[in-house]
Amino acid sequence: MTNGDCFVVLPENCAEGTLIIGRNAEDEKNVNIASEVCFYDATEVLEGKTDGGATAETGGDVLRVILQKPKPGLWGGDFGANERGVALGLTWAASENKARDSDSLLGTDIVRLTLAVAKDVDDAVDRIGALVASHGHDNSKMNFIACDAVAAWFVSCSGKVWAAEKLEASFLRLPSGGLAVTTVVNKSSEGLDDAASFAAAHDAEAQAPAEGWCGPKPAGDGTYTQHDMFETLRAASNASSSRAATVSVLSAKGISCHWFTGTPNAAESVFKPFVFAPKPRISPLTQVQADADLTLLHKLHSQRKPAALEHLRSLERSCVDELNNYFSLQDHASDELDELLKDCVEAEVKFYR
Template identity: 25%
Template sequence: MFPRPSPRSCDTFVALPPAAAGGRVVFGKNSDRPADEVQEIVHVPAAAHPPGAALECTYIKIEQVEKTHAVVLSRPSWLWGAEMGANEHGVCIGNEAVWGREEICDDEALLGMDLVRLGLERADTAEKALTVIVDLLEKYGQGGNCMESHMAFTYHNSFLIADRKEAWVLETSGKYWAAEKVEGSITPEIMMEILRDKESGINMEGGFMTTGSMVSVLPQQPNLPCIHFFTGTPDPARSVFKPFIFVPNITQLLKTSSPTFGHDDPVKKQPRFQNKPDRRHELYKKHESAAVVMETIEGQGKEMLKEIQQLEKQKISEMESILQNGCLDINQMVNLFSQCVDEELKIYS
């Protein structure tokens, strides 16, 4: 029996009108995970599935539904689910680790991160996503190791679920749950600054640290696009929040997607986690080297940090223009996130 790590949790926020500037819902999360864990940004297109199809989640198989929505996910690269993400209908979900009096189950079931992805793939509103998660929780339960390690790290889950109109908090303990609708001037830039705050512990450092961050802007007007910003790299204070908009014909986000290992992946074999493969994607590798420069080489590091801050500021300005003017060139948006990744990589090279 391995000792359990000390409790750790993430930071997830939502601001609703009138608190959110521009009459928009603003959602944000820092994913605080083991410091050496790679978080990838992936896009999964909408899909139709044959009747009776099975879906392989991180540890167990469940029944697949006939249709799943397109999603963009920020996820630990070793598992099926996600720490946070959004779907094509403007639904955003992030989970938090919670501990309580109810015993935590080590038996393999659905991870809280699996439930995040399942809610996004199967629901077109926040309230429907809540129902999806609750139904799956009651049917399959939650459990299993939440870390790519021999050391057992298990917890219950809390979920923050938002869409263009409302937000819900869902607390769970085993198969028990309780939900509450969130009732209540913040901008995306302010949300990003909050997520970068190290003094408060929101931007965590050490053995557990912020390995990925997300901020979403959800305008109430259905004719305006929801805009989702992801870092895909550790430490938001030294990362770029890059914009993503759902449009047709988006291709896979190759430079933020980790390598796959199929049936040879140690997470798929029994006993699990006998070794740990290199899951770093291209952006992660370049950022890893750049972070050392920003930390240790004063002149060069300061200039590099200034350049990535300017890049982010430029992208935020461009996205604000889209929301203000309602002008969206779909052809340009297809590679919006990937082009920003390329610009970030150029700064690091």
């Protein structure tokens, strides 16, 4: 299971009043295992057997979801977003191997099931709590970060008990490793002892303080952009452990956009955009095909020539500028963006062949 080194910037810092979250997936043992990017329509987001074995039940309207999977064969994901502008990531998980083949849910399941129905971040926090209370495994400890265009929350879980804290700082780095919620608890399981540290009470170390912000630092003047977050994740990446990276730019008034590398180490990769257009189509190059170990995007990326990255970074910057211009003129995504991610992935691959 991958962990995630996350960076969150609240709207007072960001251009156009957006909220921006970036995540580097981290896993020293499995850095070369493919990370898949998969899109699910509302008719298919609940199909299949969950990774933990519990039945994928949910109520309410079902939403479309874009999902990153930390390895092939998983039903759920470690990061994703839905068409209502909710983004959710798994930042840390422990002892989940004991939960397989039982009537429980893994962190990857909770990401997918929450995104399938959450209308906003408050709904997402409540949904995570309900899933943990009903299908949490006694040996499992997990940490999530949930965002929409207005707010960000941390949710820490131990067995069937959970606690959540709303982010008050205007920006924060949330490292992987340990439970994030300690003594500040804004929502929780019923009967939780608010006077105690949640992490200590559940025999888990709290997250160690981050080593500091990386890359461009939010200045509090509304100028922080998705490109700044790209550079932040690149500055924080580690060639020996950093896997696929993701950035979500969440907008309350306009179009939210989600960026995926689909390849390891943000410092050696480029970000490709996805929006919830009327009928999105993404490239099969971001999914592992039968009898393969890697996505074709990952495989070709690993064989790239050094000069390719410079050209691709130029295309990335142009893509950011063109989309920002589009978003400034439109408040919804038209069908001309249906194949946005597909086109960008296939343009990247041309530089590798």
